[in-house]
Amino acid sequence: MSKVTCFKMAELEAFFQENSLPGTCTKSENEAKEFIKYHKDTGNHVAFVTSGGTKVPLEGNTVRYIDNFSIGMRGAVSTEYFLQHGYAVIFLHRGRSLEPFTRHLQNLRLLDILEVNSIEHGSNSSVVVKSDYCPQVLNVLKTYQDVMKKRQLLMLEFNTLSEYLYLLKACSLALSSLGNRALLYLAAAVSDFYIPKDKMPEHKIQSSEGPLQLSLELVPKMMAPLVMDWVPDAFVISFKLETDPSLLISKSKQALDRYQHQVVIGNLLDTRKREVVSVTKDQENWIRLTDKELSLGVEIESKIVSEIVEKHKKFCSHDCP
Ligand code: PMT
Numbered sequence: 001m002s003k004v005t006c007f008k009m010a011e012l013e014a015f016f017q018e019n020s021l022p023g024t025c026t027k028s029e030n031e032a033k034e035f036i037k038y039h040k041d042t043g044n045h046v047a048f049v050t051s052g053g054t055k056v057p058l059e060g061n062t063v064r065y066i067d068n069f070s071i072g073m074r075g076a077v078s079t080e081y082f083l084q085h086g087y088a089v090i091f092l093h094r095g096r097s098l099e100p101f102t103r104h105l106q107n108l109r110l111l112d113i114l115e116v117n118s119i120e121h122g123s124n125s126s127v128v129v130k131s132d133y134c135p136q137v138l139n140v141l142k143t144y145q146d147v148m149k150k151r152q153l154l155m156l157e158f159n160t161l162s163e164y165l166y167l168l169k170a171c172s173l174a175l176s177s178l179g180n181r182a183l184l185y186l187a188a189a190v191s192d193f194y195i196p197k198d199k200m201p202e203h204k205i206q207s208s209e210g211p212l213q214l215s216l217e218l219v220p221k222m223m224a225p226l227v228m229d230w231v232p233d234a235f236v237i238s239f240k241l242e243t244d245p246s247l248l249i250s251k252s253k254q255a256l257d258r259y260q261h262q263v264v265i266g267n268l269l270d271t272r273k274r275e276v277v278s279v280t281k282d283q284e285n286w287i288r289l290t291d292k293e294l295s296l297g298v299e300i301e302s303k304i305v306s307e308i309v310e311k312h313k314k315f316c317s318h319d320c321p
Helices: 003-018 025-042 073-084 131-149 161-181 223-230 245-259 291-295 300-319
Strands: 046-051 088-094 114-118 125-129 153-158 182-186 235-242 263-268 275-279 284-288
Touching: 003 161, 003 223, 025 046, 025 088, 025 153, 025 161, 046 073, 046 161, 073 088, 073 182, 073 300, 088 161, 125 131, 153 161, 161 182, 161 223, 161 300, 182 300, 223 235, 223 245, 235 245, 235 300, 245 263, 245 275, 263 300, 275 300, 284 300
Parallel strands: 046 088, 046 182, 088 153, 182 235, 235 263
Antiparallel strands: 114 125, 263 275, 275 284
């Protein structure tokens, strides 16, 4: 293990010790292990997609927290395209952010689309979808049920930064058994700052104590141990979000250089739904939607995932000539 990796690992272990294991994580970790074992035996490729923002609590009994803009669109949409390409997918997402399939029904109010179906000559009633909404619901439901029948999708939830980091590590370690068949697509918007447990007040911060001054510490970067130690043979894609266009390419290249993984997808906050840049060791490739494609509802993730799948295929064939 290199000195740099040793250092990062120590930093990260300290983070996990400081921030006790969140309760629901063990169950999610076991589900992930079982899912990965199943797909290892069936010979499938597995994509691990992270999605949504992380919550950083300000109080032990949390009333307030720091959040970010991410709605989890990139991860949810990309998951559907990975499934279409035949991948099994572990979708690690922030609770209440967008999910694959149900995102298509996001504009519908559950109670407005249902009606009671009273069965003649009986006291039993059932609930059915109103006929106007049937085509839309049926379409999504059929695809979802087909995917779930094949055990192709596992959805795991996190809320806080600690939960995210814990599950990222646990799933990555489990994925390492798949070698180059594992693909990590890290689209979550992870907080760079947090308050360690021992510096966090237990109870709600009182405004009667005057203006609030916060001191946040840096979250250890997980990319180094992830790429070098947890899943060294996997195909890893990280994302780089910027708001200043002049920094996008240089920051993406810097990330690739620093962590030595396979692809960085760079995107700008304002234009992220219509253009991204895919940066690898040898090239920068802009992926864009034309005005016509935008008007037809083409999703940029369909193009990003196609490109990633091609690259992953090449990566696997280089490894196993
Ligand atoms: O969810 P949407 O609203 O659809 O938006 C999608 C998106 C803009 C969030 C997505 O496309 C995106 O760019 N995600 C990454 C944004 C980001 O916060 O990047 P970053 O610069 O903080 O981190 C860069 C990479 O390092 C990320 O892949 C992250 O997984 C990783 N990281 C981050 C923090 C940390 N402590 N350790 C890490 O390794």
